[in-house]
Amino acid sequence: MKGLYTWGGILAITFASVVGDVLLARAMKQVGDVGALWRKSGLIAVVRRTLGNPHFFFGVTAMAVAFFSLLFALSWGDVSLVGPAAASLTYIGNAVAAKIFLHERVDRRRWIAASLVAAGVALLAG
């Protein structure tokens, strides 16, 4: 039963951080190249444009949810399982979500990269 709670927590962390990453990535694509915008309109314009983006706001909220899910999951399971499992699944989840929702071209090269990193992160727990 405790294992079920731990894996529920891991899935909750993964889901919330994938949602957060996708929303933040979309927000920053809408803001546009930060360096170019800074040179053109100044730092205040960059900050205002970023903070005023609704996707950015919801993305940060999702990241906060992921953080608190992590705290709960850590009270149910070991840090050596929860940390790497959630980080590893997030790499795979992000590759799927970026393809579907951000229309990024996730070609074979990127699938292999995401899978290798996910496997590597999982092994770091050993």
Next chain:
Amino acid sequence: MNFRKYLVLAGVTVFAAAGDAMLSHGMKQTGNISIHHLQSVILAVLNPWVAVGILLLLAFFTTYMTALSWADLTYVLPATSLGYVLLAFVARFLLHEHVSPLRWLGIALITGGVGFIAGGPALTEHPRVECSGATSPSFDSAQDKLLAKTRRDGAASEVES
């Protein structure tokens, strides 16, 4: 991708790894925090390691957002996973901790993954980021690049006005 952009990616990697390491070091000094004693959180922030850790994580967030403004999520995430490798080297050679063979294998896999991503393009060029479903089959065509550029310029001038 120019030198400055690689510098930002390096910043994401280093700030995340250093921030996590400092937070973890500081939190081990302050001890456990429970939901029932929230004032201990304030005490934890007063610990210099924790304070510097938080500053570094803010720097991480800023550089991460900057990178996402000109590169794909599926590029930035694997590219910055080198932080794990960095942490392992710090643990092994500065802190003289034991790193198991399984961990070295994990580090090799991560490095290989980063190598794979580094050879490819950083950004998928879109006519419009927000468009749903109707994506062009040839993203690399000069026309799409031109459209994406006009969109960016348009967005920039929108701010100015």
